Amino acid sequence: MLILRTLLFGPAHGHQIAKHIQRMTDDVLQVEHGSLYPALHRLERKGWVASKWEMAKERKRELKYYRLTPAGRKQLAREEKGLRILARELALPASRDDVELCLGLFHRHARSQARLEVAEGRARSRTRGVPGDRARNPEVSDDDHPGFPADRDSRAVC
Numbered sequence: 001m002l003i004l005r006t007l008l009f010g011p012a013h014g015h016q017i018a019k020h021i022q023r024m025t026d027d028v029l030q031v032e033h034g035s036l037y038p039a040l041h042r043l044e045r046k047g048w049v050a051s052k053w054e055m056a057k058e059r060k061r062e063l064k065y066y067r068l069t070p071a072g073r074k075q076l077a078r079e080e081k082g083l084r085i086l087a088r089e090l091a092l093p094a095s096r097d098d099v100e101l102c103l104g105l106f107h108r109h110a111r112s113q114a115r116l117e118v119a120e121g122r123a124r125s126r127t128r129g130v131p132g133d134r135a136r137n138p139e140v141s142d143d144d145h146p147g148f149p150a151d152r153d154s155r156a157v158c
Helices: 002-007 014-024 033-045 070-089 096-126
Strands: 049-055 062-068
Touching: 002 014, 002 033, 002 049, 002 062, 002 070, 014 033, 014 062, 033 049, 033 062, 062 070
Parallel strands: none
Antiparallel strands: 049 062
16 A cells, blocks of 8 residues: 555656655655565556656666556555545544554554564574573584574664
């Protein structure tokens, strides 16, 4: 939905789309290219987005510009209507600004949930005897795995 909303403003190449989503969500969402381009290709296969290689105005190279199709506009309207219905069911006001606020809160929650899942995954892996966990498995040594020092701050990855 965020990609479709971004393309409402006009054609854009992938980097512009990612930056717009990042700005629109106050840096809560930082769309990685490994996630963005497969999503764009899915939207293109569904007929909601069309693409065309064009020469960039500020550079002397071609970039693939994506634009919203009429079917994409209809899909965006359906998704926004669904979000308004959800907001109404939750007894929240459903103006366009409120929909954007709900989206922002949803994405903040999703991001914190993802961080929690990553942390839980690390906690589960520690019980399997990963480097730095000599208490559970004395045979595992940090020296055997120089890429995983025991004193590494696990929050640095998030």
